[in-house]
Amino acid sequence: MTLPGAQAISDPDELLFSTEYKKFARSSFETNALANDLFAWCDRKLKLKYGNRDNFRLLSTVFELEKRNHE
Numbered sequence: 764m765t766l767p768g769a770q771a772i773s774d775p776d777e778l779l780f781s782t783e784y785k786k787f788a789r790s791s792f793e794t795n796a797l798a799n800d801l802f803a804w805c806d807r808k809l810k811l812k813y814g815n816r817d818n819f820r821l822l823s824t825v826f827e828l829e830k831r832n833h834e
Contacts, residue, residue, distance in 0.1 A: 780788075
């Protein structure tokens with residue numbers, strides 16, 4: 764089913780795109796890839812930050828328990 768006024772494409776591999784469209788598509792893909800890298804980097808940093816906080820709390824708890832045991 765096609766829209767009124769639109770032509771059906773028999774072979775999508777035969778499509779020809781303008782240079783401007785190719786530049787736009789490439790730029791869009793590159794921007795998307797950079798955004799994904801940025802989100803992944805921020806996610807790693809956030810997990811590392813909270814992981815270190817949890818480790819610090821655990822270590823602090825262990826020190827407090829040892830301190831109480833030796834008093």
